[in-house]
Amino acid sequence: MTTETVVRPRPATEDGPPPEQRPGTGLPALGFLAPFLVLYLAFIIGPTIYGLVMSFFDTSLVKPGLSGFAGFGNYTEALQSSDFWSSLWHTVWFTVLTTPPLIVLAFVFALLADRAKRGRWFFRLAFFAPYILPSAVVALIWIFIYTPGLGLIETGLLKIGLTSPNWLGDPNWAMPSLALTTIWWTLGFNFVLYLAGLQEIPRDLYEASAMDGASPWQQIRKITIPMLARTTTLVAVLQVIASLKVFDQMYIMTAGGPNFATRSILQYVYDEGFTNFRVGYAAAVSMLFFLVVLMVSAVWFAIVRRQEKGV
Amino acid sequence: MTLTRRALLSGTAAAAALGLTGCSGVTPGRDTRGSLDYWNLFGGGDGVRMTQMLDAFRTANPRVTLSAVTLAWGNPYYTKLALATLGDKPPDVAISHLTRMKTLVSSGLLEELRPADLARHGISADLFTPRAWQAGLVEGKAYAIPIDTHPFVMFYNTDICEKAGLLDSSGALAPLDSPEKFTEAMRKAKEASGAYGGVVTINNDTSTPWRIFQSLYSQLGGEVLADEGRRVVLDDAKASQVLTFLQSLTRSGLFPAGSDYQGSIATFANGQAGFYFQGEWEISTFQTAKMPFSMTLFPNVFGGDRYAVQADSHTLVIPRRPDQDQAGLDRSLLLVRSMLDQSKTWAEGGHVPAWLPFRESAEYRAMTPQSNYSAAADAAVYDAEGWYSGSGSNFEIVMGSAVATVLGGQQSPADAISQMRGQLLNLSKTASPI
Numbered sequence: 066m067t068t069e070t071v072v073r074p075r076p077a078t079e080d081g082p083p084p085e086q087r088p089g090t091g092l093p094a095l096g097f098l099a100p101f102l103v104l105y106l107a108f109i110i111g112p113t114i115y116g117l118v119m120s121f122f123d124t125s126l127v128k129p130g131l132s133g134f135a136g137f138g139n140y141t142e143a144l145q146s147s148d149f150w151s152s153l154w155h156t157v158w159f160t161v162l163t164t165p166p167l168i169v170l171a172f173v174f175a176l177l178a179d180r181a182k183r184g185r186w187f188f189r190l191a192f193f194a195p196y197i198l199p200s201a202v203v204a205l206i207w208i209f210i211y212t213p214g215l216g217l218i219e220t221g222l223l224k225i226g227l228t229s230p231n232w233l234g235d236p237n238w239a240m241p242s243l244a245l246t247t248i249w250w251t252l253g254f255n256f257v258l259y260l261a262g263l264q265e266i267p268r269d270l271y272e273a274s275a276m277d278g279a280s281p282w283q284q285i286r287k288i289t290i291p292m293l294a295r296t297t298t299l300v301a302v303l304q305v306i307a308s309l310k311v312f313d314q315m316y317i318m319t320a321g322g323p324n325f326a327t328r329s330i331l332q333y334v335y336d337e338g339f340t341n342f343r344v345g346y347a348a349a350v351s352m353l354f355f356l357v358v359l360m361v362s363a364v365w366f367a368i369v370r371r372q373e374k375g376v
Numbered sequence: 377m378t379l380t381r382r383a384l385l386s387g388t389a390a391a392a393a394l395g396l397t398g399c400s401g402v403t404p405g406r407d408t409r410g411s412l413d414y415w416n417l418f419g420g421g422d423g424v425r426m427t428q429m430l431d432a433f434r435t436a437n438p439r440v441t442l443s444a445v446t447l448a449w450g451n452p453y454y455t456k457l458a459l460a461t462l463g464d465k466p467p468d469v470a471i472s473h474l475t476r477m478k479t480l481v482s483s484g485l486l487e488e489l490r491p492a493d494l495a496r497h498g499i500s501a502d503l504f505t506p507r508a509w510q511a512g513l514v515e516g517k518a519y520a521i522p523i524d525t526h527p528f529v530m531f532y533n534t535d536i537c538e539k540a541g542l543l544d545s546s547g548a549l550a551p552l553d554s555p556e557k558f559t560e561a562m563r564k565a566k567e568a569s570g571a572y573g574g575v576v577t578i579n580n581d582t583s584t585p586w587r588i589f590q591s592l593y594s595q596l597g598g599e600v601l602a603d604e605g606r607r608v609v610l611d612d613a614k615a616s617q618v619l620t621f622l623q624s625l626t627r628s629g630l631f632p633a634g635s636d637y638q639g640s641i642a643t644f645a646n647g648q649a650g651f652y653f654q655g656e657w658e659i660s661t662f663q664t665a666k667m668p669f670s671m672t673l674f675p676n677v678f679g680g681d682r683y684a685v686q687a688d689s690h691t692l693v694i695p696r697r698p699d700q701d702q703a704g705l706d707r708s709l710l711l712v713r714s715m716l717d718q719s720k721t722w723a724e725g726g727h728v729p730a731w732l733p734f735r736e737s738a739e740y741r742a743m744t745p746q747s748n749y750s751a752a753a754d755a756a757v758y759d760a761e762g763w764y765s766g767s768g769s770n771f772e773i774v775m776g777s778a779v780a781t782v783l784g785g786q787q788s789p790a791d792a793i794s795q796m797r798g799q800l801l802n803l804s805k806t807a808s809p810i
Contacts (some may be wrong), residue, residue, distance in 0.1 A: 128462075
């Protein structure tokens, strides 16, 4: 799953007055914001409120209107449903499998690409290129790679005398296989954020420390990593949210299978809403998931606040 | 509906046109004019043939502006169809699977097709494969015109089967009508192909495992749901017998234990398996591959005297709209009749025609391998009734997922059955959203 919003970390030193004292707020600003606000209300706030209302009704996809009032019925049903909890767990498991590698590898590759003396453009392109592929293309490439009997990995491993697991067909392997695909696909985004962060670190810090006899490893540990703390927080949170939103890869590559082992919470919402026509119930599940994402965002907010106070 | 002068005239015109041409060829409707929106879900070879049929309709009815929309098959299609109808902007005619059509009827989204209206276009119940027609009735009323039956069938590689000694002197495959005969044939085919005996899709596809299970399970007389899905009547002994048999095929290496849809096609097309099990629609794939193959009925492994096989039908439906008038209805039925008259084109794609005037013709009987498995239409088992059932439904996902774990060797038949039962009970207890 990709992330559309890029939140830039605010520069460390901010000299201007606090926002509320700046000139240009008030009515004129509202005028400029109006086109955005109208769309935002129509396509984000409006549907969210409608979804919230719907979650308290037995709304059906194939009947007009909201249908009967269900109270908290949909919520209690979801919380008692093993399908709800297992798909929520799959989403969390996917997040756990993808987030650490997508942070660590992006950092390592950005560091290496930044140090490359020649052909730096090539490394940048190589790591970023998969990110611009649509999910369907990525899925098709990796379905071929994982195909049992005929796929790239199995054919390759057979040549060196190894047998490979049934990547997408074995319930235990399917999720790690999807995680690997996702890491290859979306690494480029975090890579670019880290690359930008690296270029903001003043060069003289490295020069000064080199004069004092710091080794490259010490420089990375004592200069690069601390100076990139903000970027890391940003990357981590964007990544957690992007991973929680996973849907495409699984829907296309495994359809939530084998035996529901890769059905994410969003696919559960899709299955209930669009396959079973129970949009009221699906809305309730979405709201519960929304709470989870909200909590993650709140944690991020708290961390950023603390970091800003610390600087 | 009140009878208007225009409706009366156009009805008479259609009837006159019919009287002139009888039952042969595309019904010309020179006097019919207006526009016609048609939705379908056909891709691949079916899509090409459907386009041919629509072109023939356009040529025969130059004054009708026909616009056809092809949408991706599966749940999104039915969602769109339902929402468009709810929003009073449905297509005039649409394709629906027979097993999904009843959900649309119970939601009040389809127009009833009255015998009198159908008769004006020379359409009546006795002209269809009885099973396909009967299965589509809701409380005795017709809402859908079946154009075909598409059963689960057996494809076989004629070279491999000959090498394995499975063909008789006339080149026909000996019947595989017991578990022992079936397994033995797969073993011989495996020796001949050097890789696998047969192949069926397991990975990333819940429909195919469901189809093979349902075919064998109904041969034993087993049923899954009753009372329109409110009761689960899964027979553990019968299900276990089928699942144990299926697992023995992958466990012994006669079938690959984890092939996806494209992979299983490739395995069969590359000659790495002697048999391939899928709906007949894959005929075009193997014709294009120019490989030596034939098709026949899915074997009657467990049935004895009773034959049964999983199937569904494509039907034409007329979604309900507030501004439906007789002229519009007749225009729609003109297209329906034209599709039926072009059953030959449609049958080339493997589907068993539901339109008896063609199905019983010498022309169809001469079509091979299509006519080899025509009897499947009379033994077709459609998915059990229920709001959560039908092609591509959650019912099939629940059943197919469990069957796939057995085929893949990840679960025992007993565990798979208890998983099926648990999930089905949940669905059966959920109040219908329809």
